[in-house]
Amino acid sequence: MQGLTFDIAHMLAGSLVLVSFMQLYQDRLSALLNMFALHAFVLAASVAWQAYAQDAPHLYITALIALVFKAIIIPLALRRIVIRLGIHREIENVFGVGLAMLLGIGLVALSMVVMLRVTSGADPLAREDLAFALSVVLLGLLMMVTRRNAVSQVVGFMSLENGLVLAATGAKGMPLVVEISIAFSVLIAFIVIGIFLFRIRERFDTVDVQAMDRFRGEKR
Amino acid sequence: MISYALFGVLALVAIAPIAVALSASPNAISVVYGACLIVTLILFLLALETLFSHPAASTVTLPLGLPWLGAHFRIDPLSAFFLVTVNLGGAAASLFALGYGRHEEAPQRVLPFFPVYLAAMNLVVLADDAFTFLVSWEFMSLSSWALVIANHRVQENMRAGYVYLLMASFGTLTLLLAFGLLGGGDGAYAFDAIRAAHPEIGTAALVLILALIGAGSKAGLVPLHAWLPLAHPAAPSHVSALMSGVMTKVAVYGFIRITFDLLGSPQWWWSLVVLGVGGVTAVMGVLYALMQSDLKRVLAYSTIENIGLIFASLGLALAFKAYGMDAAAALALTAALLHVFNHALFKSLLFFGAGSVRAATGTRDMEQLGGLIHRMPQTAFVFLVGCTAISALPPLNGFVSEWLSFQAILLSPQLPSWGLKLMVPAVGALLALSAALAGACFVRAFGITFLGRPRSSAAETAQETDTNSLAAMYALAAACLIAGVLPGLFIDTLAPVVQQLTGGRLPVQTGAEWMSIVPIAESRSSYTGMLVFAFMFITGMITAFAIHRLASDKIRRGPAWGCGYPDASPLTQYSASSFAQPIRRVFGSLVFRAREIGEMPPPGSSAPAKLTVQVRDLIWDALYAPIATAVGFIAVRLNYLQFLTIRSYLTLVFAALVILLMVLATWP
Incomplete structure (x- = not known):
C-alpha cells in the first residue's frame, strides 16, 4: 500500500510538471487558460491525495480552495477579461516551441539535482514533491519571462503559486491558516492585476507589455 | 570603580536629551557645557585615582549587546591612563566651549552631539569585548561626523563629512575583520578569551596589519590621513580640539590594546612596518602642514606628524619587546604614552587658540591675520606656550617625550636583527627631520598670525577672547609646563601601564636629585627640566631687569624699515606662503x-x-583619485540597470535564481 500511495502522489506531482510544459507552448490565450484550469485541477487532486496519504484532513480544505478558486473562478474570470478585451484569438510567441521546451527540460533537471542533493535524508515522498514543486515554480517563472502578453504573465504567476502550494503540502504539518492566507493573497493579487489589465488596456489599447516599453521611450 | 565610570558615561549620554530639550533656551550653552565639564572632571579624577592606586583590574558585564556575550567593561592601568587623557581633554574643551560656544552659528546642532561624543570616547576605552568596542568606536565616529557637519551650509564641510564617513566606515571594517580573526570561529569575542587564545603567526600578522589600517585611519597615518585635515578644521574649534587632541589618542589606544595586549608576543618584523609607517607619517604630516595657510589645517596636519612620532615609538617598543628587552621596550612605550598625553594637552591648547582667533576675526586664513599679539595679548601668550611645547623646546612637555623617544632610538644598536639596526636610525633621522620642520612650522604659524602688522581690517579690530576660553587655555598651558618641569612624576605614574604591557619599567624617578629623569642609567643620559626652567627663568628675569632698570624703561617705537618702498603696506610683509618658500623649494x-x-x-x-x-597632493592623486574614478565609472555603468523593462528585470531575477541553483547543484 505504501508503494502505491507513493506512486500515485508521484504521478500526480509529475502530471503537474507535465501540464506546466503544456502551458509553455500554448500560443492562444483561450487554450492557455484551459491549460491553467487543468493545472489547478491536477494541483487539487495532488493535494487531496496528500491529504489522504498523510491522513491530514485539513489538507482537503486546501484542495477544495485550489479546486474552487484556481480551477474554476480564476480561469472563468480571466476568460471573461480576455473576451471583453477582445484578445482571445490573439497569437503570441516569443521563443520557438523547441527552445522553450529545451529550456524547460533543463530547469526540471536542475531542480531535480538541487533538491535531491539538498534534501537527502528527508521523507522520500516530500523529497519528490519538493523537486517537482521547484520545477513547477521555475517553469512558471520561465513563462513569465518568455511571454509578452500581460494575461499570460498573470497565468505564469498563478502557476508559479501552484508550485508553492504543492511544496507546502508536501511538507508535513503546514498550518491551515498559512494555506488560507496564501490563497487569499493570490486572489487579491489576481483582482489587482485584473484591474490593472483594464487600466493598461484603456490607456494603451493593448495589453502587450511591449507597448508600455515603447511608451516609456525605450527600444528593446 | 568601573561601575562609577559607567555611571559617568551614562550621565554624559543623559545630557544629550537635555540639550535637545533646551535647544531654544539661551542658557542651553552654559547648562550643557557646564554639565559636561563637571562629569568629565569627575571621570578624570576617578581615572587618576585608579592610575595612582593601581588596584587590580575591575570588570563588569552588562546584559546588553549580543545575547550570548553581554557587554563587558573593564578598567585596568592602560584604560585608566587613556581615560585620564580623554577626560582631561574633554573637561578643557567643555570649559573652553562655555565661552566659545556663544560664537557658534548654530549651537543647537552641536550641543546634543558633544556629550554623546565624549561618552563614546570613554566607552571605547572601557570596552572589554570586541562587540562593545566596535559599537562604541562606530558611535564615536558617527557622533563626531555629526559635529563635523554641524555647519552644514558650507559646501566644504559637507565634503569633509562625506570623506570622513567613508574613511571611518573603512577603518571600522578592517577592525571588524581584525577582531573576527582574533575571535576565531567560536565567536569568543570577550577580550579575556582573546588574550587566552594565542593566534598563529600568520593570523597574528594579518591582525596587526588590519589593526594598523583600522586604528591608523582614525589616527591619521599616511596614506590613510586624507580625511583628517578636511574633517578636523571643519568642526567647531572645541570639537576640533577633541578630535585632534583626544580622538586620535583613542585610536592609538585601540592599536595598543590589540597589538600589545590581545595579540600576545610580537614578532620582530612587525615593528618594521609600524616604524616605517610612523617615520613617513611624521615627515609627510609636517611637510603638508608647512604648505597650508589655513591655521586649523596647519594644526590638523601637525597632528598627523605627532601621530607618526607616537607610532614610531610604538614600533620601537614592539621591536624591543619581541627580543625580550623589557627595559628598552618600557622606555619606548613610556615615550609613546607620554607623547600621547602631551600632544592631547598642547594640541587642544593650540586648537583653542585658533578657535579664539577665528571667533575674534572671523577667519582662519593666516594670510588675512597678523599683529594679533597687540589685540589679543593673552591668547598670543598661551598660543606661544603651545607652539613652544609642540616644537619640543625645553622646558615644556613636548621636549620630554621626544627626548625619551630619541633615547629609545639610541638603544637600537643593542637589537640583534640587522634589519632593525639599519631601519631604526633611518626612522630616527626622519623623526629628527620632522622635529626640525615642526619648529619651522610653528614659528610660521605663530609669527604670521600674531606678529607683524594686521593684513586685514578684521585682524586690526580683533578683541581679546572671553574669560572662560582663556581659563581653559591657561589651564592647559600650565599643565604643559608642569609636565615639562616634573616629568619624573608622570613617568612614575605611567609605570604600571608600561609594566602591564611590556613586563618592564623605567627606574623610579621621583627620588632623583633636582627632579631630573634618568631613563636608563645616570652615566648614560639624564634631563632636568626643573634646572632648565629655573635657568631660563632666572636669566630671563636678570636680562629684563638689566635692560629696564639699568638702561631705559621707556618703550620706543620707530618706523619699520620698508625695504626702500615709500609706503609699506602690510601686504609687503612675509606671508605664510613666502615663509614656507625655502622649504617648499627643498x-x-x-x-x-x-x-x-x-x-x-x-x-x-x-x-x-x-x-x-x-602644489599637488600626490597621495590623493595616486591612491584616492583612482578609487573615486573607478567607483564613479562603475556607478555610471550600473545606472543602466535603473531603466530596464519589466521583462528584463524578470529575466534578471530568473537568471540569478537559476545561476544560484546551479551553484548549489555543483557545490562540492
Missing part, C-alpha cells in the same frame, strides 16, 4: 611636485607681476 618639488610660475609683464605694461605656486 622638499616640495619632490614630495608635492610644487612648481612656481613667475609671470613678468612686458616692459611698459602696468600689469602686476604674478607668482603662481602649484
Whole structure:
C-alpha cells in the first residue's frame, strides 16, 4: 500500500510538471487558460491525495480552495477579461516551441539535482514533491519571462503559486491558516492585476507589455 | 570603580536629551557645557585615582549587546591612563566651549552631539569585548561626523563629512575583520578569551596589519590621513580640539590594546612596518602642514606628524619587546604614552587658540591675520606656550617625550636583527627631520598670525577672547609646563601601564636629585627640566631687569624699515606662503611636485607681476583619485540597470535564481 500511495502522489506531482510544459507552448490565450484550469485541477487532486496519504484532513480544505478558486473562478474570470478585451484569438510567441521546451527540460533537471542533493535524508515522498514543486515554480517563472502578453504573465504567476502550494503540502504539518492566507493573497493579487489589465488596456489599447516599453521611450 | 565610570558615561549620554530639550533656551550653552565639564572632571579624577592606586583590574558585564556575550567593561592601568587623557581633554574643551560656544552659528546642532561624543570616547576605552568596542568606536565616529557637519551650509564641510564617513566606515571594517580573526570561529569575542587564545603567526600578522589600517585611519597615518585635515578644521574649534587632541589618542589606544595586549608576543618584523609607517607619517604630516595657510589645517596636519612620532615609538617598543628587552621596550612605550598625553594637552591648547582667533576675526586664513599679539595679548601668550611645547623646546612637555623617544632610538644598536639596526636610525633621522620642520612650522604659524602688522581690517579690530576660553587655555598651558618641569612624576605614574604591557619599567624617578629623569642609567643620559626652567627663568628675569632698570624703561617705537618702498603696506610683509618658500623649494618639488610660475609683464605694461605656486597632493592623486574614478565609472555603468523593462528585470531575477541553483547543484 505504501508503494502505491507513493506512486500515485508521484504521478500526480509529475502530471503537474507535465501540464506546466503544456502551458509553455500554448500560443492562444483561450487554450492557455484551459491549460491553467487543468493545472489547478491536477494541483487539487495532488493535494487531496496528500491529504489522504498523510491522513491530514485539513489538507482537503486546501484542495477544495485550489479546486474552487484556481480551477474554476480564476480561469472563468480571466476568460471573461480576455473576451471583453477582445484578445482571445490573439497569437503570441516569443521563443520557438523547441527552445522553450529545451529550456524547460533543463530547469526540471536542475531542480531535480538541487533538491535531491539538498534534501537527502528527508521523507522520500516530500523529497519528490519538493523537486517537482521547484520545477513547477521555475517553469512558471520561465513563462513569465518568455511571454509578452500581460494575461499570460498573470497565468505564469498563478502557476508559479501552484508550485508553492504543492511544496507546502508536501511538507508535513503546514498550518491551515498559512494555506488560507496564501490563497487569499493570490486572489487579491489576481483582482489587482485584473484591474490593472483594464487600466493598461484603456490607456494603451493593448495589453502587450511591449507597448508600455515603447511608451516609456525605450527600444528593446 | 568601573561601575562609577559607567555611571559617568551614562550621565554624559543623559545630557544629550537635555540639550535637545533646551535647544531654544539661551542658557542651553552654559547648562550643557557646564554639565559636561563637571562629569568629565569627575571621570578624570576617578581615572587618576585608579592610575595612582593601581588596584587590580575591575570588570563588569552588562546584559546588553549580543545575547550570548553581554557587554563587558573593564578598567585596568592602560584604560585608566587613556581615560585620564580623554577626560582631561574633554573637561578643557567643555570649559573652553562655555565661552566659545556663544560664537557658534548654530549651537543647537552641536550641543546634543558633544556629550554623546565624549561618552563614546570613554566607552571605547572601557570596552572589554570586541562587540562593545566596535559599537562604541562606530558611535564615536558617527557622533563626531555629526559635529563635523554641524555647519552644514558650507559646501566644504559637507565634503569633509562625506570623506570622513567613508574613511571611518573603512577603518571600522578592517577592525571588524581584525577582531573576527582574533575571535576565531567560536565567536569568543570577550577580550579575556582573546588574550587566552594565542593566534598563529600568520593570523597574528594579518591582525596587526588590519589593526594598523583600522586604528591608523582614525589616527591619521599616511596614506590613510586624507580625511583628517578636511574633517578636523571643519568642526567647531572645541570639537576640533577633541578630535585632534583626544580622538586620535583613542585610536592609538585601540592599536595598543590589540597589538600589545590581545595579540600576545610580537614578532620582530612587525615593528618594521609600524616604524616605517610612523617615520613617513611624521615627515609627510609636517611637510603638508608647512604648505597650508589655513591655521586649523596647519594644526590638523601637525597632528598627523605627532601621530607618526607616537607610532614610531610604538614600533620601537614592539621591536624591543619581541627580543625580550623589557627595559628598552618600557622606555619606548613610556615615550609613546607620554607623547600621547602631551600632544592631547598642547594640541587642544593650540586648537583653542585658533578657535579664539577665528571667533575674534572671523577667519582662519593666516594670510588675512597678523599683529594679533597687540589685540589679543593673552591668547598670543598661551598660543606661544603651545607652539613652544609642540616644537619640543625645553622646558615644556613636548621636549620630554621626544627626548625619551630619541633615547629609545639610541638603544637600537643593542637589537640583534640587522634589519632593525639599519631601519631604526633611518626612522630616527626622519623623526629628527620632522622635529626640525615642526619648529619651522610653528614659528610660521605663530609669527604670521600674531606678529607683524594686521593684513586685514578684521585682524586690526580683533578683541581679546572671553574669560572662560582663556581659563581653559591657561589651564592647559600650565599643565604643559608642569609636565615639562616634573616629568619624573608622570613617568612614575605611567609605570604600571608600561609594566602591564611590556613586563618592564623605567627606574623610579621621583627620588632623583633636582627632579631630573634618568631613563636608563645616570652615566648614560639624564634631563632636568626643573634646572632648565629655573635657568631660563632666572636669566630671563636678570636680562629684563638689566635692560629696564639699568638702561631705559621707556618703550620706543620707530618706523619699520620698508625695504626702500615709500609706503609699506602690510601686504609687503612675509606671508605664510613666502615663509614656507625655502622649504617648499627643498622638499616640495619632490614630495608635492610644487612648481612656481613667475609671470613678468612686458616692459611698459602696468600689469602686476604674478607668482603662481602649484602644489599637488600626490597621495590623493595616486591612491584616492583612482578609487573615486573607478567607483564613479562603475556607478555610471550600473545606472543602466535603473531603466530596464519589466521583462528584463524578470529575466534578471530568473537568471540569478537559476545561476544560484546551479551553484548549489555543483557545490562540492
